Amino acid sequence: MQIFQFENYTMVLDLPNAASGGSVEKDFPMFAQSITRKLLAPLFAMVSLVLVLGVTLSLAQETRLVLPTTDSPQINTQTPPTAPALLIATDIELRDENFPVKAPPELIQTAIRPSAVKPVNNPSGYTPAPTYTIPAYHTPNATPAPIGNGMYxxxxxxxxxxxxxxxxxxxxxxxxxxxxxxxxxxxxxxxxxxxxxxxxxxxxxxxxxxxxxxxxxxxxxxxxxxxxxxxxxxxxxxxxxxxxxxxxxxxxxxxxxxxxxxxxxxxxxxxxxxxxxxxxxxxxxxxxxxxxxxDRFSAFVPNKASASMEPSASTNDQTAGLEERIVGVGIEMKQHDQGALIMGTIEGGSAAATGLKKGDILTAINHQNLTGMGLGQVAELISGSEGTTVHIVINRAGKKYEATLLRQKVYVSSVANSQMVNDTVGYIRVKQFSDSSTEDLEKAMLKLYNNSQMDTLVLDMRGNPGGLLTEAIQLSDLFLPSGVIVSTKGRTAADNSTESAKRTKTWSLPLIVLIDENSASASEIFAAAIQENGRGVIVGRHSYGKGTVQTHFPLNTASAVLKLTTAKFYAPSGREMAGVGVTPDYAVTDVNDETATTLADDNDVRTAVQIAQTGLPNQLAQAAGQGKRLSVPMATSPRVFEELPAPATER
Known part of the structure; x- marks a missing residue:
């Protein structure tokens, strides 16, 4: 099972356990040498209880880049701690396998205690560790420049x-x-x-x-x-x-x-x-x-040594979140006082087949009340192996319903809810950036285009935590006839790159992109590329502002990875995005996307439809096709548009 979570919203899917790489010492914990046998039993019982009810809470989200075995990295991205959407990936992270497979044997030795501390008994037999060269930049009391606003x-x-x-x-x-x-x-x-x-x-x-x-x-x-x-x-x-x-x-x-x-x-x-x-x-x-x-994104992550080395950018640190074929019941959840609020179901999963829907409150699992439980604990209870079942109780509009769900293989497409809002405006939600995001989006667009009179597309990136940087680049390339998409800068040559549009054929469909405070990393890269290249209109709220690249280093001394921030990424204009994010062209402050039962009731979507009717997205699309970039005047809509937006101007 994998849990993809910001602070108050989670996606829960049962995944097969990945084989853990590396080796872990099996030494009996030394603390046992200093505790009586009487204390050991309750301690281990407590640990076992925590293991059963534990919660996987990932507050650090990030963009991920992955280094192949060669010296030339490929780029990917993943994202925010408070996103109310499907959480799959996080910041840009690099996965580096270029370090030695085995740790130097001398690393198993340890260091001496600080000399200023009064000596005490030494039951563990500390011995000095061998020294290694400290890089020159490590001068005592050195004060590094900040990574960016909000990074700490x-x-x-x-x-x-x-x-x-x-x-x-x-x-x-x-x-x-x-x-x-x-x-x-x-x-x-x-x-x-x-x-x-x-x-x-x-x-x-x-x-x-x-x-x-x-x-x-x-x-x-x-x-x-x-x-x-x-x-x-x-x-x-x-x-x-x-x-x-x-x-x-x-x-x-x-x-x-x-x-x-x-x-x-x-x-x-x-x-x-x-x-x-x-x-x-x-x-x-x-x-x-x-x-x-x-920084808030660097972390020690156990049992990740065998994680995918695919580059990614997101705020969620679960690489498995980018997997598209998983085992589970297929639900998206958010914290609720009674247990968990269902925010959506995955097509093809047993939750969708049973009829669970957005707004249902999950109150019990296998006859265990969920009141007061964390999302991770709820996820643990609903998880299990393929072919097994789980009994649930939900509250729907004050009425109690029960169901038994089958844990089964599910294809988790990052593209969902493809439909027409009206006769001419299409809508597609992109939940994350995974391996097939670009392919799935093109299929969804073709289906809408061929079966309707669609002349404008609303692309919903709200709550999108990011994912693979390569997919963010490819998806941007679907719409951009030219221009820089994103650049990354770090301490090494492998951390520095600039990606530009290069497809010979792109979609000329007028475009409106929805973002919110939980749109992060790869989704911010896409939104900034569309906005700063004058290709479409951005609507919603200011994005998360992730903007950093994490590299996942497989560890030699534990079955885990060390996730470190190794670079930052920059918008096409060259501005740093860490702590800044993307400001929408048209801000919508009356937010109701979680309570709206239809797209027609969603104020962000309603605003997008009104913008489409002005012809502004079409004006931008035509100019971009001619190699021109137009500026969109920013405006705020307290509810929805009551006045038409001003026309774009060439820059």
């Missing part, structure tokens, strides 16, 4: 939600259940090397380490972290632990990877002695907090 998470509540999500994630819990402090030390060393050499804008070790300690302070106030870590003791013990960590911040600045590793080991040992916390859990949170300090 600073909201305390969201940071706590991120910690909670980590320790409700079944994959993270499974990793913790099998790891050891020895492996965590090796893993941290490997992650440090990747950050040093590949992150687009790495912080100094001093800043990273202080941020990691501050992250531990947040975790010490997080019930989910304390539960998984096996916290014991009194409030006085907790306050002592907080004091010890607080005093270390800034007291002994880390100047190297070895210093940072030593601080991690010291923190793990200290919190184990103060509160009985499992050292591996502390070490994992130290590493996660280090990654959080880089």
């Amino acid at each position: 998470e600073t909201d305390p509540e969201k940071l706590q939600l991120r910690i909670t999500a980590r320790y409700q994630d079944p994959k993270m819990l499974a990793f913790l259940n099998s790891t050891s402090m020895r492996q965590m030390s090796s893993l941290f060393s490997e992650a440090s090397r990747r950050i040093d050499t590949r992150h687009v804008n790495p912080l100094s070790y001093e800043k990273r380490t202080d941020a990691a300690l501050e992250g531990l302070l947040r975790a010490l106030n997080n019930p989910e972290f304390l539960k998984v870590a096996g916290a014991q003791g009194t409030d006085a013990n907790l306050q002592q632990a907080i004091s010890n960590i607080s005093q270390m911040i800034g007291a002994n600045p880390a100047r190297s990877a070895e210093d940072a590793l030593g601080t991690m080991q010291w923190a793990a040992d200290t919190l184990n002695r103060n509160l009985g916390l499992r050292q591996e859990v502390v070490a994992l949170e130290f590493m996660n907090a280090t990654l959080d300090s880089l």
Whole structure:
């Protein structure tokens, strides 16, 4: 099963488990050496419970690029933490397999504790780790230029939600259940090397380490972290632990990877002695907090070593979300007080065949009430292997209905709801950018065109979290006769590219694109390409502003990948999109897309239809075909258009 989620909206589909690559040390967790047998049983029981009810919550979304085995990368994209739409992909991410397959054997050694800390008993037998060359840009106290507005998470509540999500994630819990402090030390060393050499804008070790300690302070106030870590003791013990960590911040600045590793080991040992916390859990949170300090999209993702190496750009970090043939019941859900609000069904899935529809509230699964559950927990309950069934209860307009759904193979097309809004305006929704998005969109357009009088197309990118960058480029190329589509810039030559329109034949159909605050990454690339090349009209609300490229690095020391921000992408005009996004030509502020039962009731679509009637999209399409670019005057529609938009002007 895969869960594709921003903060409050999720797509749930059961997927076959991918074989995990690499090797994971099977050492018995060292924390067992310092805990009595009496405490082990309830701890493992607690972990098992969390594994059953856990939630996979991905707050970091991203655009993904994938590096093939050659030196020349191909580009793809994936996206936002708050999108109310089908979540499939995230930011641009690169997947890099060009690093050694096996980790140097010396990486299994660990570092010494910070010298400023009073020595304590050393049950784990820490030994100095070998040094490696730190890149020249890693000067202590160096202050890198910001990646872009909104790239760093600073909201305390969201940071706590991120910690909670980590320790409700079944994959993270499974990793913790099998790891050891020895492996965590090796893993941290490997992650440090990747950050040093590949992150687009790495912080100094001093800043990273202080941020990691501050992250531990947040975790010490997080019930989910304390539960998984096996916290014991009194409030006085907790306050002592907080004091010890607080005093270390800034007291002994880390100047190297070895210093940072030593601080991690010291923190793990200290919190184990103060509160009985499992050292591996502390070490994992130290590493996660280090990654959080880089930007909101870099992350450690367990069980992803065998993930697709296809480039992608999106805010969702689930690469499997780009798969088009999956196993599941085929529903899209959003958080609801009673359980989960169904936002749509997948054609060909048992949910659609049974008659589930948008607006139904999922209240129970297999006789278990869903009130108060997170989306991830709901997803876990509805997941299962192919051929099995799941019993559900829904609330539809105050009435209770029950059904049994079959988990089966489903083709998940990224193109949906193709229909005519009226006699001349067609509508197609693009939910994500996956392998067949361009092909499926062309088929849908041809079907509408050949069976109607369609003379304008409304392309709905609302809630589209992104996906494959190559598909965003190809889909843009369907409509652009010429012009730059997108460019990427990073620290290495492989991170730098410029993509331009090059198809000999393109669609001249007048185009209106709908976007909202949850349109991110690849969908923003498409919208910016259409807007800045004067090819169509953008309607809706300001987009998410993802704008960064993540590379997925398969790890040598764990069955996982390290997702690092390695580049940023730029609109055709050359402007940076990170933290900026796309501003619509016509803003619609009276939003009702979630409650509208038909397209005719949807204010965004109604606005698009009125714009189509003015002839503006046709004017832009004709000019683009003649090699001209027209500017569209921006306007705001509090409800829908009461005045016709001003004509476009040549620029």
